[in-house]
Amino acid sequence: MAAPSRAGAVVPALLLVASLALAAGCTRQPEAPEVEEEPAPDTATASAAGTFATGLEARDVSYNRATVTVPAGTLVTLTFANNDIVTHNFAVYETAAAANVIFRGEIIRPGTIDYRFNAPSQPGTYFFRCDVHPTFMTGDFIVTAS
Ligand SMILES: [Cu+2]
Numbered sequence: 076m077a078a079p080s081r082a083g084a085v086v087p088a089l090l091l092v093a094s095l096a097l098a099a100g101c102t103r104q105p106e107a108p109e110v111e112e113e114p115a116p117d118t119a120t121a122s123a124a125g126t127f128a129t130g131l132e133a134r135d136v137s138y139n140r141a142t143v144t145v146p147a148g149t150l151v152t153l154t155f156a157n158n159d160i161v162t163h164n165f166a167v168y169e170t171a172a173a174a175n176v177i178f179r180g181e182i183i184r185p186g187t188i189d190y191r192f193n194a195p196s197q198p199g200t201y202f203f204r205c206d207v208h209p210t211f212m213t214g215d216f217i218v219t220a221s
Pocket of ligand 1: 133163164205206207212
């Protein structure tokens with residue numbers, strides 16, 4: 076009488092070991108999630124001038140707003156969403172003749188960018204435009220007393 080083969084028991088045991096090894100591999104700790112780096116706060120600037128956040132959108136070769144209003148002397152973050160199929164930017168000038176640039180945002184393809192700049196300390200009505208379409212993408216950049 077032949078001894079019962081043990082192969083039938085050995086093979087499943089090996090498979091079990093192999094699958095455990097695979098499972099262990101899968102449960103390995105993922106890489107530490109990337110922490111978004113915050114720039115060190117410039118407390119002197121932030122407390123002295125304050126910050127202000129606003130937004131602007133470009134679509135169909137026009138802005139969604141005719142005015143952008145910010146408090147004087149603040150550090151402005153303007154989130155510019157180019158939801159168009161062509162490039163645009165946002166630039167601020169002292170006058171409607173585009174004299175004396177105050178801030179010129181990078182021209183971007185469709186997408187979003189945060190423009191950061193200091194608002195003029197002098198309240199008044201300034202001028203903004205898209206440098207790519209300077210004749211019809213324009214508006215009033217209004218600086219209020221802060
Ligand atoms: Cu444009």
